[in-house]
Amino acid sequence: xxxxxxxxxxxxxxxxxxxxxxxxxxxxxxxxxxxxxxxxxxxxxxxxxxxxxxxxxxxxxxxxxxxxxxxxxxxxxxxxxxxxxxxxxxxxxxxxxxxxxxxxxxxxxxxxxxxxxxxxxxxxxxxxxxxxxxxxxxxxxxxxxxxxxxxxxxxxxxxxxxxxxxxxxxxxxxxxxxxxxxxxxxxxxxxxxxxxxxxxxxxxxxxxxxxxxxxxxxxxxxxxxxxxxxxxxxxxxxxxxxxxxxxxxxxxxxxxxxxxxxxxxxxxxxxxxxxxxxxxxxxxxxxxxxxxxxxxxxxxxxxxxxxxxxxxxxxxxxxxxxxxxxxxxxxxxxxxxxxxxxxxxxxxxxxxxxxxxxxxxxxxxxxxxxxxxxxxxxxxxxxxxx
Amino acid sequence: xxxxxxxxxxxxxxxxxxxxxxxxxxxxxxxxxxxxxxxxxxxxxxxxxxxxxxxxxxxxxxxxxxxxxxxxxxxxxxxxxxxxxxxxxxxxxxxxxxxxxxxxxxxxxxxxxxxxxxxxxxxxxxxxxxxxxxxxxxxxxxxxxxxxxxxxxxxxxxxxxxxxxxxxxxxxxxxxxxxxxxxxxxxxxxxxxxxxxxxxxxxxxxxxxxxxxxxxxxxxxxxxxxxxxxxxxxxxxxxxxxxxxxxxxxxxxxxxxxxxxxxxx
Numbered sequence: 001x002x003x004x005x006x007x008x009x010x011x012x013x014x015x016x017x018x019x020x021x022x023x024x025x026x027x028x029x030x031x032x033x034x035x036x037x038x039x040x041x042x043x044x045x046x047x048x049x050x051x052x053x054x055x056x057x058x059x060x061x062x063x064x065x066x067x068x069x070x071x072x073x074x075x076x077x078x079x080x081x082x083x084x085x086x087x088x089x090x091x092x093x094x095x096x097x098x099x100x101x102x103x104x105x106x107x108x109x110x111x112x113x114x115x116x117x118x119x120x121x122x123x124x125x126x127x128x129x130x131x132x133x134x135x136x137x138x139x140x141x142x143x144x145x146x147x148x149x150x151x152x153x154x155x156x157x158x159x160x161x162x163x164x165x166x167x168x169x170x171x172x173x174x175x176x177x178x179x180x181x182x183x184x185x186x187x188x189x190x191x192x193x194x195x196x197x198x199x200x201x202x203x204x205x206x207x208x209x210x211x212x213x214x215x216x217x218x219x220x221x222x223x224x225x226x227x228x229x230x231x232x233x234x235x236x237x238x239x240x241x242x243x244x245x246x247x248x249x250x251x252x253x254x255x256x257x258x259x260x261x262x263x264x265x266x267x268x269x270x271x272x273x274x275x276x277x278x279x280x281x282x283x284x285x286x287x288x289x290x291x292x293x294x295x296x297x298x299x300x301x302x303x304x305x306x307x308x309x310x311x312x313x314x315x316x317x318x319x320x321x322x323x324x325x326x327x328x329x330x331x332x333x334x335x336x337x338x339x340x341x342x343x344x345x346x347x348x349x350x351x352x353x354x355x356x357x358x359x360x361x362x363x364x365x366x367x368x369x370x371x372x373x374x375x376x377x378x379x380x381x382x383x384x385x386x
Numbered sequence: 387x388x389x390x391x392x393x394x395x396x397x398x399x400x401x402x403x404x405x406x407x408x409x410x411x412x413x414x415x416x417x418x419x420x421x422x423x424x425x426x427x428x429x430x431x432x433x434x435x436x437x438x439x440x441x442x443x444x445x446x447x448x449x450x451x452x453x454x455x456x457x458x459x460x461x462x463x464x465x466x467x468x469x470x471x472x473x474x475x476x477x478x479x480x481x482x483x484x485x486x487x488x489x490x491x492x493x494x495x496x497x498x499x500x501x502x503x504x505x506x507x508x509x510x511x512x513x514x515x516x517x518x519x520x521x522x523x524x525x526x527x528x529x530x531x532x533x534x535x536x537x538x539x540x541x542x543x544x545x546x547x548x549x550x551x552x553x554x555x556x557x558x559x560x561x562x563x564x565x566x567x568x569x570x571x572x573x574x575x576x577x578x579x580x581x582x583x584x585x586x587x588x589x590x591x592x593x594x595x596x597x598x599x600x601x602x603x604x605x606x607x608x609x610x611x612x613x614x615x616x617x618x619x620x621x622x623x624x625x626x627x628x629x630x631x632x633x634x635x636x637x638x639x640x641x642x643x644x645x646x647x648x649x650x651x
Contacts, residue, residue, distance in 0.1 A: 070551060101548055105548035107567070
């Protein structure tokens, strides 16, 4: 199907698709493979109707976590609760959860309508009920004309819809999705993303969605859970995770280009100093600050180019990338690479000496050892606190 | 030029393969007096050898028995192979490696080694001289298990998981997902097993010493101490090969696939 054809029409069927949705709770969930720890002590509440995105690099344990919720993988530790009931030991077919797989996992020998109706036949629903339900879901997903086709006769986007239809048809308590868009081309991925968000809004479904794609996470999630090496690095709404990353890892993972992170030191005057760096941090000036090393973070789009004299950051432009509407200039500040992103033209050329500045509100401080975010708490103590 | 040479060589080899079969049918269609005739074309044609063979032995009964034996053996092997390979490929259970090695092991044991123990076992069970006696020891073939296991190991795991999420049990997944998807493989393997069972001579000869219940044994009834009755013998042999040849003509692609997949011949 072409990218322009946006489906998810037929809003008339919605009422029947609106239904009881569920909450999921993970209590200290863990999974080991031999000596390797894939998921380590994860505590998480997925609220009713929430679109929760498990985000992280490959190997961070997000798929393992999802498969444990699905029941396809036994946890080594912890409990899983669905609507308050412990389902840790329940086999997948009794969990009332539907899953959309990365490969779609359509049954190649069955037509689209039989693929969608498969979960209902497994539950021995009556033929008329199955036909009606399949028709309703097919209409919702714009698959009505394709019901007699076999999966191999469908495009990637259509297959993805059928997989979604198979999950929708059985009124599950929650949807589990394992990178369902990763096999689509970029343009189709963007439209399908918007459609999924729209579908979620309309059905008010509880969704746990796994992806390594930060754009998917930012655009679709009502809450992002960022995973790193099997642990929850940060959980929060996309805006919060982006604007106030809890750790250096979170700061690096979200954003393109990633957040600039340079080594600096906070001095008693409340400024960050380093090679090529002399930046006011905007801290209240009534106190004297204990000196300490920090990792200073600032997003590329929050930096602006200013004359070199007296600028907070001073460096040399090494390369300029043209992104069409925007440009990214890569600069060397001291020995650190710093990227600046802004509308084209930025007005910088390779070899230029430039100054950079950012509003104190857009500066992030991290502890260089633990990588955790530092916040200033004047009432509690006179030192920046971890 | 090299292409032509290749075709010539292949053509000659093909001819050499087909010639004995052609000669079998040619001889069976000669008049009873012409059986030792060396002319390449049988003329005049006669069905006398066939009527003779039908008159002297119960060809219809033998063909029926052989069909039953071959079908039962093929279906039995297929079912057992399906269950065993499904278990070995879909689950990691304690000892699955050992189970696999044992299957490989039994496959490596030559027939001549198991022949006598099987024979004594059949004698104790009172199955000698019965069709069941021919079938039962062949029901589990390591070959089938190993071949299907390879296919099931390559079976998309997500499909099995999707079926589980969709509410199927292991047993219903086998019949609603695995078997339909593997149908071409099962058909190919079934044909292979059927042909093997059909062509079996030695084991039926051992079990059915007093009767000629299967067609391959029926052939020997025309071999006597005073000489062989070549005409009806050729006719019976022709009839014995006919089902397999027909099967081959109809299911040529599947059979070639079966042999290629088995990597055996």
